[in-house]
Amino acid sequence: MRSFNLSSSPPRLADHSADRRMLMLAAAAIVVGTGGAMGAWLLLKAIAAATNIFWFGRLSAAPSEITGNSLGPAVAVIPVVGSLIVGLMARFGSDKIRGHGIPEAIEAILYGESRLSPKVAILKPLSSAISIGSGGPFGAEGPIIMTGGAIGSLFAQRFHLSAAERKTLLVAGAASGMTAIFGTPVAAILLAIEVLLFEWKPRSFVPVVIAALTALLWRPHLIGGGALFPVIHHIALEPVIIGIALAMGALAGCQASLLSILLYRVEDLFARLPLHWMWWPAIGAVAVGIGGLIDAHVLGAGYDSIRALLDGSMALRVALALLFVKAAVWLIALGSGTSGGVLAPLLMLGGALGFVIGHYLPGGSALWALAGMAGTMSGAMRAPLTAALFAAELTGDFAMLPLTMAASASAYAVSVLLIRRSILTEKIARRGRHVLQEYSVDPLDFLQAGQVMTPNPETLPGMMTVAQTVRFFADAKHRSYPVVDEAGHLVALVSRSDALRWQTDAAPLDATLAEVLSDISLPVARPEEPIGRIADLMVDNGIGRIPVVDPHTSRLVGILSRQDMLKIRHVHRAAEQARG
Structure with missing residues (x-):
């Protein structure tokens, strides 16, 4: 009796469990989004407290600016003291607190099954608060992305969720933290898509949106509502303005590329020091102190x-x-391995570039500072949509979105031409892990078996005897062959290993293939089935060839092999490169 194992159920039925997971993660995202907002509030309070302690000698969490201090030459000492503390925390607490924050989150997602420890959730914001509060030239976004991600990861670990579900909640926590700090929910969602998620699925997208919106609702009660830097530019976006924005973006892309190259040159210099890395932040802070004197x-x-x-x-x-x-x-400072982020410094440096050049351009310095911010962030992080929306959301001036998009796209193009990787992924690549940020549809997911299979494959008759089969496989071209009856219905799949086993086991040589293979459950595919599912079927069953049958008649219509799968990728790549 033939037993066929079709490789999957109808798609809609198979999607029910995915729908339930999405709803479960969306509910969890409300909790994670709240945690991310609370974490952002605590981080800002900790930075304010550290700033007051280091620069004004008072216990207060009220906002204060370092520029208001009256320490004189002692300004050069404060960053060194703060960096010494951070170095000790990294050495004896967790070395995961070192660095930008976002690369570490990416690495945890891709290589660490999205697991972050409670120690990181506590030490990362604390060390960043000390670093920034003592004068470190960083922003709060990298630390809060790491901290919000840790909150989401820990929540998922507490309820023993899968690696994919942990990733979703980690990224949801990161997006909620960024939203709470900057009030930019759309940019936070786009950052998740362009930099962190490495997929586009309802299962991950919906919870990230829910978490970001939850943080946005908490923000007025914790941090404050409205745009962080409200500015409205009353200027018509004429062709000349968009053209200048493209040119400004190109300059910003050059700036971003230069910053990325220099950052890792500085890292290399620190790596050559004959000192433990614990002391590097303090050495780097000497330069910060001198800069503060200037x-x-x-x-x-x-x-x-x-x-x-x-x-x-x-x-x-x-x-x-x-x-x-x-x-x-x-x-x-960042090259020394201290704890800090890249986003706010990139905004400041890009804004300064646009502001200075904008003195000689129509529209005013403020307009081109906005374009410079979007361009430098896009070029450095390779996140053009995030950068364009982020600049618009920060100011609340969405009418300038075409301008920021022009600068962002131009900077992105220049950066891709000048440097191989972003400022984020270069750090991961230096650890031997190369991250590709380009997304495309996998041909295995949209092609169907009927489009790729070898039609009318070579078959063996079900009445063929074991003895004949053993002799046949002595010179056979393939490792396995479909077995069919007189009407062309699939009976089984016979392989060279079957023939060798029959030789060793002294099987009845006059028995037919239909008789000796009649009780074997055979995995088969339908012509309309996606190739990706068939590839999974090959792996699950440990076989290299899958028969394709008509589901209504059980007649064999083709066969798919591993070689066919490899040909798909080759043809797809050739189609992308071929011209004419």
Whole structure:
């Protein structure tokens, strides 16, 4: 009696469990989004407290600016003290707190089954608060992405969810944290898609949106509502303005590429020091202290400086200091391996570039600071949609979205041409793990068996005897062959290993294939079945050839082999490159 094992049930029925998982994750995302918002609030309070302790000698969590200190030459010492503390925390606490935050989240997603430890959830924001509060030239976004991600990962681990579900909640926590800090839910969702998720599925997209919206609803009660840097530009986006935005984006792309190259050159220099890495942040902080003596605006997160760039109130001298001194101290500090983020510094450096050049362009310095921010962020992070929306959401001026999109796309194109990887993925690549940020549809997912199979394959008759089969496989071209009856109905699949076994076991040589293979359950595929599912079927059953049958008549219509799968990728790649 023949027993066929069709490789899958109808798609809609198979999707019910996926639907339930999506709803379960969406409900969990409300909790994770709340945790991300609370984590962002705590991080901002911790940064404010650290700033007050280091620079003003008072116990307070009220917001304060480092530029208001009166320490004089002692300014150069404070960053060193803070970095010494961070180095000790990394050495004796967890070395996972070192670095940008976003690369570590990517690495946890791709290579760590989206598992983050409670220690990271506590030490990352604490170390970042100390680093930023003591003058480190970083923003809060990298740490909160790591912290929000840890909250989502820990929640998933608590309920023993799968690796894919942990990834979704990790990214949901990261998006909620970024939303709470900046009030940019759409950009946070796009950052998740462009940088963190590495997939586009309802199972992951819907929970990320729910988490970001949850954080947005909490934000007015915890941090404040509205755009973080509200500015409205009353200018018509004429062709000349869009053309200038493209040129500004190209310059920003060059700046982003140069910053990425220099950052990892600095990292290499620190790696050559004959000292334990615990001391590197303190050495890097010496440069930060010197930069603070030159201009205190280069110290700390510098959100007031970003605000001044965007509303056009910054003095040109300060903008030039940001463009050069801030870049230098940020590169040295981050290259030393301390705890800090990249997003706010990139915004500041791109904004400073646009602000300085904008003095000679129509529209004013503030407009081109906005374009420079979008361009530098896009070029450095390879996230053009995120950068364009982020700049618009930060100001609330969505009418300027075409301008930020032009700058973002242009910077992205230049960055791709100049450097191989983004500032985020280069760090991972240096650990021997190469991350591809380009997405395309896998041909295995949209092609069907009927389009790829070998039709009318070579078959063996069911009445063929075991003895004849053994002799046949002595010179056979393939490892296995379909067995069919007189009407062309599939009976079984016989392989060279079957023939060898029959020789060893002294099977009855006059028995037919239909008789000796009649009780074997045979995995088969339908002509309309996606190739990806058949590839999974091959792996699950440990076979290299899958018969394709008509589900109504059980007649054999073709066969699919591993070689066919390899040909698909070759043909797809050739089609992308061929011209004519």
